[in-house]
Amino acid sequence: xxSPKPIQAINRYKADLRELQFLLxxxxxxxxxxxxxxxxxxxxxxxxxxxxxxxxxxxxxxGPLNAPADAQGCRIDDGRVxxxxxxxxxxxxxxxxxxxxxxxxxxxxxxxxxHALQVLIEEMISGANTAFAMYPGLAFGAAEVIESxxxxxxxxxxxxxxxxxxxxxxxxxxxxQAGSDVGSAKTTAxxxxxxxxxxxxxxLFISGxxxxxxxxxxxxxxxxxxxxxxxxxxxxxxxxxRIRPSADGSxxxxxxxxxxxxxxxxxxxxxxxxxxxxxxNGACLGWPVGGEAKINQGMPxxxxxxxxxxxxxxxxxxxxxxxxxxxxxxxxxxxxQGSAITHWxxxxxxxxxxxxxxxxxxxxxxxxxxxxxxxALAVKLAHxxxxxxxxxxxxxxxxxxxxxxxxxxxxxxxAYGSDQGFRVCETAIQTYGxxxxxxxxxxxxxxxxxxxxxxxxxxxxxxxMDLVGRKLGQAGGANLQAYLADVAQFVQKYxxxxxxGGAAKALGLAQEALGGSAMRMLMWFQTGNVGMVxxxxxxxxxxxxxxxxxxxxxxxxxxxxxxxxxxxxxxxxAAFYDGKVAAALYYARNVLPGVEFKARLMGxxxxxxxxxxxxxxxxx
Amino acid sequence: xxxxxxxxxxxDPENLNKIKLSAQGKIDTTGLExxxxxxxxxxxxxxxxxxxxxxxxxxxxxxxxxxxxxxKEAESMLRAMLGTxxxxxxxxxxxxxxxxxDLVARGLKALVDKEKPxxxxxxxxxxxSESAQVGAQLAEYxxxxxxxxxxxxxxxxxxxxxxxxxxxxxxxxxxATLPAVVTVLDKIVKPKSVQSKxxxxxxxxxxxxxxxxxxxxxxxxxxPLAEVKLAELAPDATLKVHYGAAELPPKRAAxxxxxxxxxxxxxxxxxxxxx
Ligand SMILES: Cc1cc2nc3c(=O)[nH]c(=O)nc-3n(C[C@H](O)[C@H](O)[C@H](O)COP(=O)(O)OP(=O)(O)OC[C@H]3O[C@@H](n4cnc5c(N)ncnc54)[C@H](O)[C@@H]3O)c2cc1C
Numbered sequence: 001x002x003s004p005k006p007i008q009a010i011n012r013y014k015a016d017l018r019e020l021q022f023l024l025x026x027x028x029x030x031x032x033x034x035x036x037x038x039x040x041x042x043x044x045x046x047x048x049x050x051x052x053x054x055x056x057x058x059x060x061x062x063g064p065l066n067a068p069a070d071a072q073g074c075r076i077d078d079g080r081v082x083x084x085x086x087x088x089x090x091x092x093x094x095x096x097x098x099x100x101x102x103x104x105x106x107x108x109x110x111x112x113x114x115h116a117l118q119v120l121i122e123e124m125i126s127g128a129n130t131a132f133a134m135y136p137g138l139a140f141g142a143a144e145v146i147e148s149x150x151x152x153x154x155x156x157x158x159x160x161x162x163x164x165x166x167x168x169x170x171x172x173x174x175x176x177q178a179g180s181d182v183g184s185a186k187t188t189a190x191x192x193x194x195x196x197x198x199x200x201x202x203x204l205f206i207s208g209x210x211x212x213x214x215x216x217x218x219x220x221x222x223x224x225x226x227x228x229x230x231x232x233x234x235x236x237x238x239x240x241x242r243i244r245p246s247a248d249g250s251x252x253x254x255x256x257x258x259x260x261x262x263x264x265x266x267x268x269x270x271x272x273x274x275x276x277x278x279x280x281n282g283a284c285l286g287w288p289v290g291g292e293a294k295i296n297q298g299m300p301x302x303x304x305x306x307x308x309x310x311x312x313x314x315x316x317x318x319x320x321x322x323x324x325x326x327x328x329x330x331x332x333x334x335x336x337q338g339s340a341i342t343h344w345x346x347x348x349x350x351x352x353x354x355x356x357x358x359x360x361x362x363x364x365x366x367x368x369x370x371x372x373x374x375x376a377l378a379v380k381l382a383h384x385x386x387x388x389x390x391x392x393x394x395x396x397x398x399x400x401x402x403x404x405x406x407x408x409x410x411x412x413x414x415a416y417g418s419d420q421g422f423r424v425c426e427t428a429i430q431t432y433g434x435x436x437x438x439x440x441x442x443x444x445x446x447x448x449x450x451x452x453x454x455x456x457x458x459x460x461x462x463x464x465m466d467l468v469g470r471k472l473g474q475a476g477g478a479n480l481q482a483y484l485a486d487v488a489q490f491v492q493k494y495x496x497x498x499x500x501g502g503a504a505k506a507l508g509l510a511q512e513a514l515g516g517s518a519m520r521m522l523m524w525f526q527t528g529n530v531g532m533v534x535x536x537x538x539x540x541x542x543x544x545x546x547x548x549x550x551x552x553x554x555x556x557x558x559x560x561x562x563x564x565x566x567x568x569x570x571x572x573x574a575a576f577y578d579g580k581v582a583a584a585l586y587y588a589r590n591v592l593p594g595v596e597f598k599a600r601l602m603g604x605x606x607x608x609x610x611x612x613x614x615x616x617x618x619x620x
Numbered sequence: 621x622x623x624x625x626x627x628x629x630x631x632d633p634e635n636l637n638k639i640k641l642s643a644q645g646k647i648d649t650t651g652l653e654x655x656x657x658x659x660x661x662x663x664x665x666x667x668x669x670x671x672x673x674x675x676x677x678x679x680x681x682x683x684x685x686x687x688x689x690x691x692k693e694a695e696s697m698l699r700a701m702l703g704t705x706x707x708x709x710x711x712x713x714x715x716x717x718x719x720x721x722d723l724v725a726r727g728l729k730a731l732v733d734k735e736k737p738x739x740x741x742x743x744x745x746x747x748x749s750e751s752a753q754v755g756a757q758l759a760e761y762x763x764x765x766x767x768x769x770x771x772x773x774x775x776x777x778x779x780x781x782x783x784x785x786x787x788x789x790x791x792x793x794x795x796a797t798l799p800a801v802v803t804v805l806d807k808i809v810k811p812k813s814v815q816s817k818x819x820x821x822x823x824x825x826x827x828x829x830x831x832x833x834x835x836x837x838x839x840x841x842x843x844p845l846a847e848v849k850l851a852e853l854a855p856d857a858t859l860k861v862h863y864g865a866a867e868l869p870p871k872r873a874a875x876x877x878x879x880x881x882x883x884x885x886x887x888x889x890x891x892x893x894x895x
Contacts, residue, residue: 046837046838048696049699049700049703049840053831054834099834101834101835571650571651572650
């Protein structure tokens with residue numbers, strides 16, 4: 001018997017740099033923010049070099065490890081997690097190259113880049129090797145928390161080392177009985193006279209909870225101080241290092257944090273998902289983030305930081321979807337099968353590449369429009385963040401507008417990016433046919449890796465609740481109003497356009513349907529029909545995401561049409577711009593009308609999922 | 621050691637299949653992103669290795685100057701090379717249509733007279749016309765020793781290099797006194813191909829051309845990038861090479877199937893005339 005084909009250590013990750021440059025410099029005109037505070041060190045040239053050099057880096061360093069690490073997975077050896085072959089070297093190289101420091105404050109050795117660039121760098125790192133990218137991603141997120149809320153001493157001790165890769169980091173929220181319901185956390189914290197706390201409890205599903213990539217791991221642990229109230233109000237966020245450092249950063253004693261086991265999973269197999277026991281021997285110490293004054297402030301702290309973590313997860317979805325699409329496209333040009341439809345009866349007609357079949361073209365354009373639309377959505381969000389940074393202290397009113405749009409768009413990026421990311425990967429497998437289901441091509445792994453994105457960092461069900469329960473009403477509804485007005489303005493400008501007019505009108509209808517549905521939600525709240533809100537939340541989120549994606553695609557198409565006028569016929573840019581227009585028109589014609597339809601369904605107020613008796617779902 | 625690396629900017633070599641030919645037989649590279657010719661990238665990597673100790677690549681133990689003949693837009697390529705590690709850059713202002721290998725070699729000679737490097741490194745050829753002229757002509761104009769097809773370079777002291785020159789199926793170890801001109805092959809970026817006098821004999825580099833770190837990309841804009849007029853270097857701009865027309869290689873004709881070995885042998889004898 002022969003053994004199965006070996007898994008090859010070759011890079012399969014692909015990105016379309018032209019598309020990334022289009023978003024940054026043509027659609028969002030990032031250059032207008034560059035060369036002045038807070039981006040005084042950044043110019044167009046640095047951004048272009050960074051994108052192309054990072055792309056070369058991910059393909060050569062972490063891309064080739066993606067499939068082997070998936071096959072190998074992680075293991076526990078002598079009580080410690082061993083990551084897949086090559087991850088240690090990749091970690092070292094990642095921090096030498098500096099990609100994780102891209103948007104970090106220069107105070108901590110970072111390059112202070114715009115978020116719009118950071119998002120695309122993250123897309124490349126995550127797309128080339130999702131499982132690997134989890135470890136530095138969590139270290140970064142944890143460091144950001146300490147940077148935002150830590151005491152000066154905590155920042156001094158932890159931030160530089162965590163942003164620089166000397167120490168790793170994790171976010172420990174989940175417990176066996178506390179998943180979406182974070183407030184049920186039971187991990188306890190008892191104060192010592194010196195201001196430290198004794199931590200005891202078990203955390204579940206902790207990504208990168210243990211690994212062999214850095215000399216220390218800094219856990220951020222949500223725990224309940226003795227006597228604190230029940231629920232989320234009584235939670236405090238603690239810094240719990242695996243090894244206790246002294247103030248100068250030298251490593252001291254082991255802090256009684258043990259990895260009990262790691263999960264066997266559907267995907268991201270190179271990322272260790274750990275059960276951690278804190279204080280089994282009563283010797284685990286933690287320090288509240290921000291000091292004693294921040295007891296019971298764990299949830300507000302987490303909320304503020306959830307924005308960046310949730311954006312990162314939406315971008316994870318985008319990252320694999322994009323490479324899945326580009327790989328499927330390449331394959332569809334090579335695979336010959338069947339003849340052209342015009343010769344379908346002629347058995348001797350030449351076989352054509354599957355790219356020529358209508359149904360394959362449909363799948364490809366569908367993937368293209370979703371991938372590029374989600375990317376534009378993510379860059380739009382990041383661009384709002386950049387403007388918040390640029391305007392704070394100069395024009396508070398405008399800064400507040402941009403912050404409002406950030407808050408509103410976060411659940412869309414997280415939920416739509418992750419849901420659609422998974423579906424695009426699935427469509428990519430379909431495009432390949434049988435080989436797409438095998439490990440000879442990367443898409444089956446993308447699809448398995450992608451499924452988790454809709455679950456962690458707040459399930460997409462929770463995202464929908466965040467949108468309809470918190471975000472729509474924020475600032476008295478002003479953020480939503482500003483959003484709807486922005487869309488309306490675009491619709492007005494392009495409704496008469498020869499090429500985009502029909503699509504702009506479809507966007508207008510979607511916008512009206514969305515606004516009307518938001519009013520309907522409000523009415524349900526006010527009339528005590530609250531059961532309808534969570535039932536329709538997911539649908540509403542999808543409607544709003546589709547409206548925004550359609551808008552962003554059309555905005556890109558309008559720019560592409562203008563730009564194309566000055567491009568010579570045979571120039572590759574001509575085809576590129578045509579592609580932007582085609583993707584926007586496809587989405588406007590095939591997806592946007594669904595928004596109006598869904599609004600109608602909402603109006604029907606179907607309650608069957610609520611009405612059906614539990615016993616009626618099935619007899620087992 | 622001071623090293624001058626001469627770099628040609630070419631149409632994206634990874635997409636050469638997208639080159640089109642106009643009706644007049646002119647090569648059309650529109651839309652192909654201009655990049656450094658790969659062998660020149662290898663020359664830069666070799667130059668950096670010769671001016672450091674291998675373990676601490678931030679400590680520069682010599683100077684590397686990159687030079688290209690090209691228009692203003694070529695500066696982004698030079699900036700990228702400064703990000704990779706070169707210390708200084710020079711752009712000789714010119715466009716490809718007023719240049720040939722001979723003029724570039726004469727310009728480089730004048731530049732070398734000014735800069736006085738110990739070594740000039742180039743790719744063994746550029747990937748557009750693949751003529752492999754500039755290095756050899758430059759050495760001739762300078763009257764310097766030259767080694768072509770270098771697969772390895774060791775510098776034991778400041779006066780000479782030991783260069784492994786790839787000849788068919790073997791390597792000739794040549795000792796070249798400095799100053800000299802060396803043109804390099806892709807083998808030059810293997811882990812142990814280049815050793816400066818500061819590198820330990822056991823040091824192995826990662827294979828290939830190093831990555832530019834983010835912070836180095838950011839710092840590159842502060843490194844000097846000078847512009848020089850072509851006329852200052854080469855007052856006589858007469859070209860020796862004149863451009864005729866290009867044509868794509870003929871499509872390969874369909875093969876013939878043979879019945880058996882006997883027929884094959886007979887065809888090889890009578891038709892192909894190879895045996
Ligand atoms: C691979 C992996 C990595 C992870 N990494 C981390 C990590 O690093 N740190 C960490 O703290 N956690 C991590 N998690 C845990 C993850 O965040 C949780 O799985 C997630 O929050 C969901 O919780 P749960 O699994 O308990 O599901 P449950 O909360 O039990 O949810 C089950 C279902 O019920 C729905 N639901 C639950 N409550 C509500 C509600 N109130 N309204 C409507 N619907 C609801 C959910 O949407 C879901 O569909 C990870 C999980 C996995 C699988």
